[in-house]
Amino acid sequence: MRIGIDLGGTKIAGIAIGDNDKVLAVARVPTPRGDYSGSITAISAMVSELADTAKSDHYSVGIGMPGSVSPITGKVQNANSTWINDRHFQTDLETALNCNVRMANDANCLAVSEAYDGAGQAAASVFGVILGTGCGGGLVIDGTAVSGRHCIGGEWGHNPLPWAEGSELPGPACWCGxxxxLETWLSGPGLANDHYARTGIQLPAEEIDFNAAAGDKDAIATLSRHLDRCGRGLAHVINIFDPEVIVLGGGLSGLNGLVDRLPAAIAPYVFADAVSIRVEAAMHGPESGVRGAARLWPQ
Known part of the structure; x- marks a missing residue:
């Protein structure tokens, strides 16, 4: 049995997968934000719960997380869940679980999952995007995630917004310093902050989306700006990697019309004479990340 855990900014999700990729158990709890020890405890308890529910004592554990484990220091780097940064997260989890653990960036896990049997199946190259509490990305080529020399492959969220307009400069302050x-514009908090800056009304992203569907002009304008910025950001990715498929996951991937309208928003910025862009929603939805985490170990 393979257990996958997805450590998100607001929730921890888990899955247990058996033979023939049969889902044996799932779990979900709020993330203990700002609490490193609490995060270790919550993940350990979830692994035990999944194993008990699936009635198995023999399993592997894969963890999808924001940021990555530095190949130089062995500590977590670049996580927007900042309380795990500069920590020996993998070692501490292995001690708590008393077993070996494999870890990867959460967007890499999503991309691997969707390339394996999801929206990017059979594609030679897939760029997986997570739009949620943060803004992550992962590149998969021939079924394998490209982590890179520093384990930051595909991390588009901490590049600047491309082709920024005067009103967008210098841009909001990011936790990275x-x-x-891009994360300050495209994440859920970034969308909410942009709406507040224009309207003086503080709303979460899901309410802005709801209001836009109901015809609210300010909410429609906010989503239009978000779409345009997302298009510019992904055009930058295409101009470098040119993936066959872009797969969107995370809470904001369900914004009204985002997936369908993105190809047209991307196209004007792509450095090609004719453009054909394929953007898909993650087929496995919220389970994409945990399924990819479970697959960090071979069957």
Whole structure:
């Protein structure tokens, strides 16, 4: 049996997969934000719960997480769940679980899952995007995630917004210490902050989306700006990697019309004489990340 855990900014999700990819158990709890020890405890308890529910004492554990484990220091780097940064997260989890653990960036896990049997199945190259509490990306080529020399392959969220307009400069401050990162524009908090800056009304992303569907002009304008910025950001990815398929996951991937309208938003910025862009919603939805985490171990 393979257990996959997805450590998100607001929730921890888990899955247990058996023979022939049969789902044996699932679990979900709120993330203990800001609490490193609490996160270790919550993940350990979830693994035990999944194993008990699936009635198995023999299993592997894969973890999808924001950021990555530095190949130089062995510590977590670049996680927007900042309380796990500069920590020996993998070692501490292995001690708590008393077993070996494999870890990968959560967007890499999503991309691997969707390339294996999801929206990117049979594609030679897949760029997986997570739009949620943060803004992550992962590149898969021939079924394998490209982590890169520093384990930051595909991390588009901390590049600046491309082709920024004057009103977008220098951009919002990011937790990473820079300004104008794509994450500050495209994440859920980024969308909410942009709406507040224009309207003076503080709403979460899902309410802005609901209001837009009901015809609210301010909400429609906010989603239009978000779409345009997302298009510019993904055009930058295409101009570098040119993936066959872009797969969207995370809470914001369900924004009204985002997936369907993105190809047209991307196209004007792509450096090609004729453009054919394929954007898909993650076929496995919220389970894509945990399924990919479970597959960090071979069957």
């Amino acid at each position: 820079r300004k104008g990162c």
